[in-house]
Amino acid sequence: MDFKLEIAKKISGMVDMELEKIIDLIEIPPQSNMGDYAFPCFQLARVMRKSPNMIAKELSEKIDKDLIVDKAEAAGGYLNFFINKSEYTKYIINDVLEKGSAYGRQIGNEDKTVLVEFSSPNIAKPFHVGHMFNTVIGSSIEKVFRHLGYKTERLNHIGDYGTQFGKLISAYKRWGNEEAIDKDPINELLKIYVKFHEEAEKDEELEKEGRMYFKHLEKNNPDSVAIWQKFKDLSLREFKKLYNLLNIEFDSYAGESFYSDKMPEIIDMLYAKNLLVDSEGAKIVDLSEFNLPPCLVIKSDGATIYVTRDLAAALYRKRAYDFYKNVYVVGGTQTLHFKQVFGTLKLMGFEWADDCEHVGTALIKFADKKLSTRKGDVIFAKEVIDEAIVKTTEIIENKNPNLKNKELVAKQIGIGAIIYTFLKNSRERDVVFSWEESLSFEGESGPYVQYGYVRGNSILNKAGTINENADLSVLNTEDEFNLVKLLGSFKDALKESAERYEPFVITRYVTDLAKAYNKFYNTHHILNAEEKVKDARLLLTKAVCNVFKISLGILGMETPESM
RNA sequence: GCACCUAUAGCUCAGCAGGAUAGAGCAACGGUUUCCUAAACCGUGUGCCGGGGGUUCGACUCCCUCUAGGUGCACCA
Structure with missing residues (x-):
């Protein structure tokens, strides 16, 4: 069930506008307290010869509460929809878990071949x-x-x-x-x-x-x-x-x-x-x-x-x-x-x-001449990778000296950090290479996202078997709903990334997911929560980890088991 | 000279098939650990969106122009 589509259908039943056009117009409000979906009525104002505010107001009165929509409110020319959170949560989490590694796949592309030429060194x-x-x-x-x-x-x-x-x-x-x-x-x-x-x-x-x-x-x-x-x-x-x-x-x-x-x-x-x-x-x-x-x-x-x-x-x-x-x-x-x-x-x-x-x-340009002249006027890819692994190893020794598979993890994180830096911004913006930036480990960075995954993964491991039939309706905090909404918008990120040939759309997406999961993790107990809540949060965590893995995989980054 | 790209917070960047108070990270300052890994979380401030015109109910977003920087313009790839 596509909630956006269902909302568009409701609107199309009330106004004289093509369904496609409505879907196109529907947007996500800038603030979550304004609603989950918004339909701007400005374009209708011209044909209906009424003010956008009026139209929104009238439409909002015709929307009844059901399994899709909780309520609809008019606000400054927008018709804001608040979706049925509980139904949405159930639908999204089940969808992610059912599709597994194929979550986000589009049907109908199987027979189309896309050639991608890249790398091409001399x-x-x-x-x-x-x-x-x-x-x-x-x-x-x-x-x-x-x-x-x-x-x-x-x-x-x-x-x-x-x-x-x-x-x-x-x-x-x-x-x-x-x-x-x-x-x-x-x-x-x-x-x-x-x-x-x-x-x-x-x-x-x-x-x-x-x-x-x-x-x-x-x-x-x-x-x-x-x-x-x-x-x-x-x-x-x-x-x-x-x-x-x-x-x-x-x-x-x-x-x-x-x-x-x-x-x-x-x-x-x-x-x-x-x-x-x-x-x-x-x-x-x-x-x-x-x-x-x-x-x-x-x-x-x-x-x-x-x-x-x-x-x-x-x-x-x-x-x-x-x-x-x-x-x-x-x-x-x-x-x-x-x-x-x-x-x-x-x-x-x-x-x-x-x-x-x-x-x-x-x-890729060089601001610091000293660095660029290291070995002639270029920096070799291998140097950067080695440097990243060395730095990661130091951090591991410092923060988690008892970690297993240190070498493997240092590689996964070090290389991940570089990839993340390369895929963080639009591909056509020139990059001034800096060691500091490439080996960034804080804030929006490769390790930050991997850490989010590791936290979830660690919890899933500790939980052992998890109850696949948990009642998801107990997930009713804002932090949880934000995560669910992000899981639901993965398809949009993929679509935009493909249309623009821009991996950074996925990078931003997975960073948002990590932020939301870290916040959730910090604010709420998972394993220590009461049984019913624990089960539901474990399922949510499982779904989040699945999407982490898919997204990071698309970027070419690995998901360490622990770090 | 011609063409194309870029200009948004102190720094690095998102946002631009026009729409609700322009957002992140870094840097700065302050706080959170008897609790699932603190590589985490929370809080505080910052913007003539390069300048000037125009289109529009509405422009960071579209058009024109100027300025600054970058890239390309035939016998390299």
Whole structure:
């Protein structure tokens, strides 16, 4: 039973307005003492030629008390509904417990596939905090859609193609040290890559050599391909260590090189549709009808460019997955690039271009130069994770030295703290990285939310078996009802998070849940309450823990058993 | 030069398909532990919502303009 819908039906029986429209208008009052749902009458005022206050007043008199609504009051043009708390409480808690881990799932999405491209690091380059930010956001977006019941595919569009790899092969042949590379592949490869650039300034031959090796690569020269493949394997091995720490998996690592042999077809199609225009020796697609600058598809030397690969990749994905949505979680600096790619696809006649979505992520910046220059001018993801775990371990030693599984819990909390910081605010707002902020353990933070779960979990464990048939009507305090309302609004949070591709909606939601549960916990006894109340509060706690687990899971955070 | 984004409390940020007194956390100060983990809870204060116009019964929210900051603008990805 959907209480909002039932209320909308009541209203629609009294006024001349579409049910859909009414549902749309119904809102939740800013203060709980004003009611649980509110219907603004301002729009009706025009057609009914009466003041909103009058309309609200008249409507309120026609609403009778029943199982849904306790009473309806008019207040300043709003018709405020106070729902039947006891019925609502029963309905929500039972719903959460019945659905279990599937609570919040939408039906009807089973056959729709949502592709989410995220992370996409370049091989042989360090994985820094910026990559981690994008990875954590992309992963959470995918989990939101998965929880809503969509089929999803996690795509890691690895950067493994381009002249840079010719240069790297050249550098490897000159200065590559097997042992060092095996020990610390990415840093060692980066080192010889940097050396290549230094040497190239003195010796022009090097640049030529680099381009030559890239040509070899393109022509599938076995020697060059083998070296490139080695770089790729080593890099992926390192990346996967991080993904493991973050509990993130991918369904595909098909990167740029994978699409290189799929470019000729897209180029042929562009020619066939007369979309390619000569401009300064290059081939471009005119996008003036979308008010966009032209899109360069083929360079003046005849070579392709990353736009070409993205076009080929999009078509490939449509054929391979027949996606419902094709989501690119990529830095916001590439907004124009994606507009051009989607615009070009549209001109090619692919209507599904409208199903492609660029979801921009913010830049991670550094305010404190000292910190950013630690190891060059980046901070590695691994450093941040290690630092967080160390800090958590210290706190555990300090607060709970007898804790079991300290190492595991330190990892769950430390990594959770970082993820929380990354998913706390809107994804497009630039982040000035600070250790203090990332490793925040107080107030609205990862550990705060996990602590809320741990408290509930601990109580459930102590209770042992709980009475599944407890009478929930004894839950009649305000603190309890606030929790119930939050449980009920989980679906709204999920929906909004998906519509906006914004994990922070879930972060805020679960933080509110933690606040409400902590307050409830502090104010009322659970195990020490009288039998009937205890049973009901245990069921409430169980439902809350279930939603904690689902929400934190969507964010990519773990739920420690204790902390 | 053109395009897009951002501007809300001392700091970091929510709120913006227009609506009821603009909200959190941090920081500051004060309080809570014979009681299920105090990584918790409670209380106190703060705002020309960047400036100026306009639309509207009503604007932090929509439109125009100015200012400040950021990003992008063809042969890197």
